[in-house]
Amino acid sequence: xxxxxxxxxxxxxxxxxxxxxxxxxxxxxxxxxxxxxxxxxxxxxxxxxxxxxxxxxxxxxxxxxxxxxxxxxxxxxxxxxxxxxxxxxxxxxxxxxxxxxxxxxxxxxxxxxxxxxxxxxxxxxxxxxxxxxxxxxxxxxxxxxxxxxxxxxxxxxxxxxxxxxxxxxxxxxxxxxxxxxxxxxxxxxxxxxxxxxxxxxxxxxxxxxxxxxxxxxxxxxxxxxxxxxxxxxxxxxxxxxxxxx
Amino acid sequence: xxxxxxxxxxxxxxxxxxxxxxxxxxxxxxxxxxxxxxxxxxxxxxxxxxxxxxxxxxxxxxxxxxxxxxxxxxxxxxxxxxxxxxxxxxxxxxxxxxxxxxxxxxxxxxxxxxxxxxxxxxxxxxxxxxxxxxxxxxxxxxxxxxxxxxxxxxxxxxxxxxxxxxxxxxxxxxxxxxxxxxxxxxxxxxxxxxxxxxxxxxxxxxxxxxxxxxxxxxxxxxxxxxxxxxxxxxxxxxxxxxxxxxxxxxxxxxxxxxxxxxxxxxxxxxxxxxxxxxxxxxxxxxxxxxxxxxxxxxxxxxxxxxxxxxxxxxxxxxxxxxxxxxxxxxxxxxxxxxxxxxxxxxxxxxxxxxxxxxxxxxxxxxxxxxxxxxxxxxxxxxxxxxxxxxxxxxxxxxxxxxxxxxxxxxxxxxxxxxxxxxxxxxxxxxxxxxxxxxxxxxxxxxxxxxxxxxxxxxxxxxxxxxxxxxxxxxxxxxxxxxxxxxxxxxxxxxxxxxxxxxxxxxxxxxxxxxxxxxxxxxxxxxxxx
Numbered sequence: 127x128x129x130x131x132x133x134x135x136x137x138x139x140x141x142x143x144x145x146x147x148x149x150x151x152x153x154x155x156x157x158x159x160x161x162x163x164x165x166x167x168x169x170x171x172x173x174x175x176x177x178x179x180x181x182x183x184x185x186x187x188x189x190x191x192x193x194x195x196x197x198x199x200x201x202x203x204x205x206x207x208x209x210x211x212x213x214x215x216x217x218x219x220x221x222x223x224x225x226x227x228x229x230x231x232x233x234x235x236x237x238x239x240x241x242x243x244x245x246x247x248x249x250x251x252x253x254x255x256x257x258x259x260x261x262x263x264x265x266x267x268x269x270x271x272x273x274x275x276x277x278x279x280x281x282x283x284x285x286x287x288x289x290x291x292x293x294x295x296x297x298x299x300x301x302x303x304x305x306x307x308x309x310x311x312x313x314x315x316x317x318x319x320x321x322x323x324x325x326x327x328x329x330x331x332x333x334x335x336x337x338x339x340x341x342x343x344x345x346x347x348x349x350x351x352x353x354x355x356x357x358x359x360x361x362x363x364x365x366x367x368x369x370x371x
Numbered sequence: 372x373x374x375x376x377x378x379x380x381x382x383x384x385x386x387x388x389x390x391x392x393x394x395x396x397x398x399x400x401x402x403x404x405x406x407x408x409x410x411x412x413x414x415x416x417x418x419x420x421x422x423x424x425x426x427x428x429x430x431x432x433x434x435x436x437x438x439x440x441x442x443x444x445x446x447x448x449x450x451x452x453x454x455x456x457x458x459x460x461x462x463x464x465x466x467x468x469x470x471x472x473x474x475x476x477x478x479x480x481x482x483x484x485x486x487x488x489x490x491x492x493x494x495x496x497x498x499x500x501x502x503x504x505x506x507x508x509x510x511x512x513x514x515x516x517x518x519x520x521x522x523x524x525x526x527x528x529x530x531x532x533x534x535x536x537x538x539x540x541x542x543x544x545x546x547x548x549x550x551x552x553x554x555x556x557x558x559x560x561x562x563x564x565x566x567x568x569x570x571x572x573x574x575x576x577x578x579x580x581x582x583x584x585x586x587x588x589x590x591x592x593x594x595x596x597x598x599x600x601x602x603x604x605x606x607x608x609x610x611x612x613x614x615x616x617x618x619x620x621x622x623x624x625x626x627x628x629x630x631x632x633x634x635x636x637x638x639x640x641x642x643x644x645x646x647x648x649x650x651x652x653x654x655x656x657x658x659x660x661x662x663x664x665x666x667x668x669x670x671x672x673x674x675x676x677x678x679x680x681x682x683x684x685x686x687x688x689x690x691x692x693x694x695x696x697x698x699x700x701x702x703x704x705x706x707x708x709x710x711x712x713x714x715x716x717x718x719x720x721x722x723x724x725x726x727x728x729x730x731x732x733x734x735x736x737x738x739x740x741x742x743x744x745x746x747x748x749x750x751x752x753x754x755x756x757x758x759x760x761x762x763x764x765x766x767x768x769x770x771x772x773x774x775x776x777x778x779x780x781x782x783x784x785x786x787x788x789x790x791x792x793x794x795x796x797x798x799x800x801x802x803x804x805x806x807x808x809x810x811x812x813x814x815x816x817x818x819x820x821x822x823x824x825x826x827x828x829x830x831x832x833x834x835x836x837x838x839x840x841x842x843x844x845x846x847x848x849x850x851x852x853x854x855x856x857x858x859x860x861x862x863x864x865x866x867x868x869x870x871x872x873x874x875x876x877x878x879x880x881x882x883x884x885x886x887x888x889x890x891x892x893x894x895x896x897x898x899x900x
Binding site: 129213340357 | 374376377378380381382384385387388389391392395398399479
């Protein structure tokens with residue numbers, strides 16, 4: 127877990143062709159910056175605006191290879207989802223109204239989205255038994271921990287959710303594919319394969335067509351989910367990505 | 372695959388990212404500095420332009436301050452020059468950073484290559500691991516199979532063991548039954564023996580009451596010899612090599628070709644004799660001679676199987692086996708209660724200590740031994756008849772030099788006899804169909820007894836002769852059941868008889884008033900006066 131928290135991802139941001147202003151020579155420039163693997167892209171919005179000399183109210187959204195990036199997901203998950211193979215992630219910034227498929231996320235919206243995800247995970251894990259005891263400041267501390275990338279601070283709060291006195295909790299897991307995700311309750315002892323089969327039950331996809339990827343590594347089908355819980359994201363979900371085999 | 376693998380991948384990724392981040396940081400720093408200088412430059416240019424615009428107006432207004440202005444201008448120019456220089460320097464530094472950037476990029480690509488190699492290596496290792504795991508699984512399968520087989524075998528083994536133990540139990544039970552049967556048979560035999568003994572005792576009691584006269588009659592020249600045939604029976608299956616009365620005259624032992632010794636009760640000699648009271652077995656070949664021990668408890672027999680044996684007469688079992696001869700043993704005689712002598716066709720005569728069952732002395736007469744006799748009371752004198760027509764008289768107490776005396780005969784001896792009281796004469800039956808009477812004091816033949824008118828002919832190379840218990844009469848057996856009797860002292864032929872039905876006679880023994888003869892064809896004839 128330490129390693130995911132400590133990793134920073136280099137970003138190469140250029141202005142998208144449609145948003146380029148010929149009167150501004152700075153639009154030709156390249157903005158090299160970095161973001162935390164477990165953080166979210168909207169964190170970089172203000173700096174990007176500043177770099178390219180845009181007004182504070184200018185709408186901003188990012189795109190990768192021509193499609194809008196679903197920036198409410200953690201950066202690490204996005205890398206898997208878009209199957210980014212380069213070390214530096216080259217993305218483009220758009221200074222135009224946000225397209226309808228993604229939301230215009232302010233930081234406060236992002237925070238509430240994160241909290242929702244956290245609650246959802248605990249619903250699966252302990253039927254919200256633990257999260258109901260949380261107070262507003264606990265959510266705040268978790269959010270701050272992500273922004274400061276302080277694992278200790280995050281742990282001090284999240285352990286109240288993850289520690290179990292009697293037996294193991296179920297692992298909340300989401301399988302992301304393209305613009306959607308699959309999710310179904312799993313058992314404690316399930317393997318990746320078993321969880322995938324349960325998640326895909328009732329959909330037209332068959333598990334054989336997919337490989338499961340976690341943080342750039344393809345997972346073996348017989349791997350127990352429990353061993354992977356160390357690689358959960360800060361919202362305590364285990365986000366796995368399906369790629370066409 | 373485990374979470375370590377994921378962690379390892381992440382670590383590698385982070386290292387690559389960090390290289391880039393470092394570069395980006397440097398680039399941004401350089402960019403910032405360049406921007407700052409750019410800004411400063413434009414500002415300075417602006418200032419310069421203003422100055423140049425205002426200076427002609429000022430020069431027009433105040434000419435006296437020209438020198439001051441020129442100094443200021445030069446100062447500004449100087450400053451401008453300095454700035455220009457600084458700018459070029461900065462540009463140079465920017466170029467060097469760019470260079471560094473490209474170098475770092477090279478480094479990164481190099482690292483990438485290495486990483487790829489490592490990944491390939493890793494993949495290979497994983498493949499190998501997979502192979503090993505498969506191999507291990509296969510062997511596990513094999514082991515499981517073997518274990519199953521082993522279990523099956525174990526089960527079978529246990530079943531067999533069970534069956535085996537049961538069979539063993541049955542066998543033991545059967546053995547026990549056999550043992551019981553054996554014991555029963557032995558007990559029955561003993562009972563029978565006992566019955567026989569009792570019968571015999573009764574018979575004796577009856578006999579002593581007057582049927583038989585006193586047994587201690589001594590025969591003289593005048594008395595009539597016992598040549599009346601009173602009984603005849605089949606004793607051994609084959610040739611009867613030896614007949615011998617027990618010392619008390621109550622029993623007759625016969626030995627023959629059938630490897631057996633039969634002992635008959637002859638207390639009532641005229642009565643019908645059918646079966647022996649005891650049969651001694653154990654010899655592996657024909658039994659050639661017999662000798663009763665002085666205490667009547669044992670019987671010594673020689674055999675063609677190169678051994679002599681001592682039987683216990685009460686149990687009928689062999690108690691000693693005297694082995695060591697290299698050829699058939701022709702004769703075995705008791706010397707004393709605990710010593711014996713045997714003669715063999717291996718050209719030796721051996722002396723035995725029966726207490727230790729060991730050979731104490733071996734005599735080397737140099738010729739096949741045909742018959743041996745005990746020549747004295749203490750068993751120190753041994754007479755032996757040999758194939759080379761010689762009689763050897765050996766004193767075993769004497770020194771080796773003069774222990775042996777040799778008497779030469781005209782014919783080959785077939786049997787010798789000494790009187791029961793060890794007198795001074797020795798009788799030897801020869802193939803010349805006569806009896807040589809040897810005077811032991813002179814060591815020469817005193818008289819030769821023959822029976823020409825009755826055509827007395829010796830039957831075989833091992834025909835026996837006999838002397839009456841007191842030594843006065845000599846008896847010899849011949850062909851066609853012929854038995855002839857001479858007076859030893861005068862050499863006169865006394866009488867003779869023929870028992871044609873008995874066949875050729877080969878052996879004889881003389882008890883007090885009975886004579887027994889054995890034939891080549893199973894038969895034993897009892898004679899009396």
